[in-house]
Amino acid sequence: MPDWHPLMKTGIVEVDDDHRELVRRINELGQAMRRGEGREKVADLLAFLRCCADEHFALEEKLMAEAGYPGADEHRARHEQFRRDLAEQANTFAGAPAERAVALDLHGWVMTWLSNHTLYEDESFADFFRAKGR
Secondary structure, three states: OOOOOHHHOOOOHHHHHHHHHHHHHHHHHHHHHHOOOHHHHHHHHHHHHHHHHHHHHHHHHHHHHHHOOOOHHHHHHHHHHHHHHHHHHHHHHHOOOOHHHHHHHHHHHHHHHHHHHHHHHHHHHHHHHHHOOO
């Protein structure tokens, strides 16, 4: 199961708190899959991710705008891609009778996305943010 790793820390409290909560939710899905209860947790995780996509991304984008982050447009585009991919995941879940496979796919997809996004895109912004003295 994924754990919160110090490399994921941006140093921006609100961002880090959101990321920790996402890791916690991913872990809940992993535990539920092992108990054979993945379908309900997939629905919960999808709902959380939709909320996350709206609120967390808005926070990040606000911070980037306030700091004058030059990579903001590219970062925002990655957020939009996540939203499109999330809609595709939700559609797959809605029409899939093989819930275990869907749960495994969602678990892997969101963990990969979180790792890549926090370790690369968010870290780049966090470096800029720290350099600006924030």
